Amino acid sequence: MCEQPESMGDIDLKTSWLGATTQAGLWGPPMWNIGIDVGGTFTDLFAYNRSTGESRTGKLLTTRPDRSIGVINAIVSAGIEFDRIELLVHGSTTATNSLVERTYPKAALICTRGFRDVIEIGRQRREELFNPYWQRPAPLIERSDRHTVGGRLNASGDEIEPLDEREIRVLAAELRRQGVMSVGICFINSYVNGLHETRAAQILADVHPECFVALSHEVSPKMREHARFSTTTIRTVLLPVMQQYFDYLTSALSSRSFIGTLRILKSNGGMMNVELARNAPEELVESGPAGGVAYAKFLSQRTGYKNIIHTDMGGTTFDASIVEDGEGLITQDYELEWEMPISIPMLDIRSVGTGGGSIAWIDAGGSLRVGPRSAGSTPGPACYGLGGKEPTLTDANLLLGRLNPTLSGKFALDKDAAEGAIRRVADPLGYSPVKAAEAITKICSENMAQAIKLVLLDRGRDPRDFVLASFGGAGALHAMEIARIMNIPEVVLPTYAGVASAFGAVFMPCRHDLQAFFFGELENVDLGAMEKMYQELESRGRELLAKDGVDVARMTFKRSANIRYIGQSFEVLTPIKSDILRQGKRDAIKSAFDHAHKTEHGVCSPTFKAEIVGIGLTATGDFGCPDLQPERMKQHAEVKMASRPIFFDGEWLETPVYEGIQLYDGVVVEGPAIIEYPHSCAVLFPENVGRMSSSGDFVISLEKTA
């Protein structure tokens, strides 16, 4: 039916950089799958042609305030016709930025009488234990925009006091008069019974039909009002923001004859249809790293590494998360700001404030510290020559010879300025500048290892079972040192590390995490009722995936339950095998829970009784993993490019420098060595050894004997 190009000729699978127009312009059916990640600074693009196998990458500056312009620009610059796009997967920081900067239209909350201040009070805790001047972040919706109404359910969901409908009607009219366009409805105990919230929403819709509405029992049907109200507040303020953003984007696309599918990256490591995203914008917060984690998953399928630590180093922060048996590890404890939880399943990504711009300093106790203050991109590190005077990690890496002083010919770095800045900390310590520089890099590596420690050890995982994958431009400078600190035996440098999120987006599954409140003691819980509830979730999941355009054959469902020992307040997410309920295997559920408890917390007691407090379902639509072959040298050739002295563990070593793109299949590179890529640079320490794998990813072992 569709016209296929006759022949693509004898095509060498090609990676073309921005602006290249190799195979574009051929008539034919839509074939391009495009991932676009809009970050704070850059908009990254990765495009893959399913018919020809061709791939393209691009990096442009992010446009503000309307970030959708940058999305269009990136596609235009990559030379791809809009009517040739089959799939566009898009991740954006728009939601996160609008929350952090509090730039969203006036919104309101309607709460149960007596509970106006839940989102302001939080849980009464302070973030900094011993700081008398610490100030709690401002609530997302001010007190004067938070209202209360009569009506009450108890913890069993029974009505104690009917909803005061007249009061809501009056309030709705007032909100309309004030021009409030988005309202969250947050009632106590709605996690058991959403009746009052639903009724309040109907009245609101009668009186003020244009208004967006978020209901807490739909957002997160879980006990403990603070997390649920907080998540609902986040949805409430984002609804109009993301509506406008997607309106701009879809109209810009369709005016350019885009007829493909548009999907959006979610914070759970999957994607969803844009129409679903409009209604659940809280799932877009912190979705940036999701693309990278999908890339790690792709790597795991390609390389056979089952467990991968995904790391990404930027200018101010370093993120770590893990992919285990091909799945990103999920948390339900994420906080946007202090005591501002988003109580939905999200990838467990831990950050530390260490990046290329982190500033080194000497504290009152005479100790060398690095970060969390960062020079950012203005004034930037001293070596950028843009007015920065303070010593940063980038200055340290330059001084040690690890960074190319011309950044591979793109931008000349000022080594004298770097040295001058480093002296500010070297002199008080009695160190030479290079020695101080090395201390700075080591402290940064240690700080970054902390993030890995948090995501692994906090969740009871052993680093030795993992391989570290380094994404982002600067990460590979430190990856080997971090691996050494954490006892991680191998490091992978993926081909598309520079545009990792955009790349991952193209190969991402659709994913919906559904939750329902369900309570029962494991010993006598009605397994049939539980099975029925799972089936209801499955049919909802099926519906959502169908909206995403997923074929039934490609849908998979994974069940889980939140279980705890009777008496505990917190649950452990326990996988539930799909046939276990029908077979009535209570013991198998219990032992799965004991095992999960032991993994998370190091202890378990098979003799304690357990109870179920909620069930979950992950509905996934996987589109498979294409056989993508990145460009690289096919034949053995002399790849050594140059050499320069690099400072390693107290001494200067003349170190070979390789160009990453020239490394051929199976080539072995012994440390010490530097490998330079267009957007990044890797350091191999003297004891390391690297090898180019057949998948095109460079794998470095910690020790040569390994």
Place this chain on the structure above:
Amino acid sequence: MKSISETFVRRDTGSMSIDAVTFEVLRNHFEYCCKRMTKILQKTAFSPILSDIMDFSNAVYDADAQLIAQAPACPIHMAAMHFSAEAALKHFPKETLSEGDVIALNDPYEGGTHIPDITFVMPIFWEGEIIGFAMNRGHWQDFGGGAAGGQSFGTHIATEGLRIPPVKIFSKYVINRDVQAIIKSNTRLPEYVDGDIQAHLGALQAAENEFHRAVMRYGVETVRNGMRELLNYTERVCRANISQIPDGVYCAQEFFDTDGVATDDVKINLAMTVDGDRIIVDLTGTDPQVAGAINSPLANTHSAILLALCFFICPDAPANGGFFRTVDIKLPDDCWLNAKWPAPTIGATNVTAAKITAAVWQAIGKAMPEHSVGIPGADTNWFVCTLQGKDASQVDIFSDVPACGWGGTPQHDGNSALFDPTGNCMNLPAEAAEFFFPVMYEEFELREDSAGAGYHRGGLGVRQKIRLLRCGEFSIAIGNTRRASPGMQGGMSPVLQRLVHEQDNGATVKIFGGTDARGEWLRPMQSGYRFLEGDAIVIECTGGGGWGNPMDRPINQVLKDVANGYVSREGARNSYGVVIEADRRTVNEQETERLRANS
């Protein structure tokens, strides 16, 4: 492979025996270790007061029981837990201990402070030698005694529950069933005991793993040096900070409303001497030991003073034993803050510690006016409520801690509804309370006009109303019913606290917060206050003290406070001289100008 520790040797080894990198790593390592312990204890505990309220602390110590690191949970435990280790070691000398031993105690006169706080001490071994200790202290809901939670407010420690001297609760990781059985048969809540012990043990074992991880990477000598240097480092930081404070003697007084027996208030007299790089806190002139349950054992008094100073002289460095070296504490022998057996001490960690902290902060405010902050509400408002269970054999006990506000600072208004500096506990969510217990939370909101006025006003306290669906008893000790916390730099005091009993028929009885109908002052310590099914209890908390003259507060900020309902129109007029119209949106500028001119 060369380890990092071999790479750098400082030239001026006089000041530090390990290199800068290893030092930084170990500092992070011990902090992480305590965080990991916190997470395990919270997530696995059975008592809601541990899991939902987080009334516990985790810490690691060196082989001499000097505090190395503590996790951000309850500061009042910070400088009291090493007394537990000392008491434990007195009973079980180091040479008698083995790997997997855990010593438990709660005796206020042997390493403890008040009976609900039980401490677990685990020695950590490496190749047969003790290299440090892991400890945690958790506030358990009940150890028996004359009223639930130990809140019997008697005149003898025996009324407050089971007193556990240092006992070996685990020997080589095996639990001592006798001790376990004694605890279980002396509490109203035996069902929590096994699970809570597991939670404490899980956290201690995590610390043990983390110590071992550090030793395997750096070697035991480096870890030992690292701990020593951490102490020295913090000491240096603190001494540098103290040196910034002008030398002098700074005095302050605080009062607790009553000891629950007599009607007089009870005085703290504090003189803080800053002398170069050290501080001496002298409590001479403080009232003698009292009959009632607010006496504070030495460990608790030390801890309260140190935690209060920590905010100003050790806010960034790890709060550890190095900081303790910079402060000397002088206590009179006969003193309610130096309690001796058999004085009851149940109020020590909450009401008493909060008042000691307030006294220290007042003295700090005099020493460093430009860094002063309004005094927080200085109360934890910890109550214990017993409800008759669904059947006669069952009793439900729950606690909550509705918070006061904090004081205004030179930079901004005080935080509202924030736990007292002595702890960092969470409230009990209404939905968790209603799920677990036969209660209805009808209100948990900020209390209008509760903050002390100021150029930067204090934060607001909470107003909490709980309907009790079964009959039972209510026990609480609070202060701030005679006088509230002072403001600073011209800032005002907040409102007083109140507790009201609302009967099923709507009639209200003031339990305390001033005088009763006959004009008699109501003592704000109530044990076993009876209520009937369907009654409600209303707690109205105080706010924080203001900072700076409220008449100088920008008018638009006062207006905003009124629009937000933090301050009433009357409050705006009386405390700030700002007249706001009934729409709560418009300022009467003429009238405001007149009021402010006359102030």
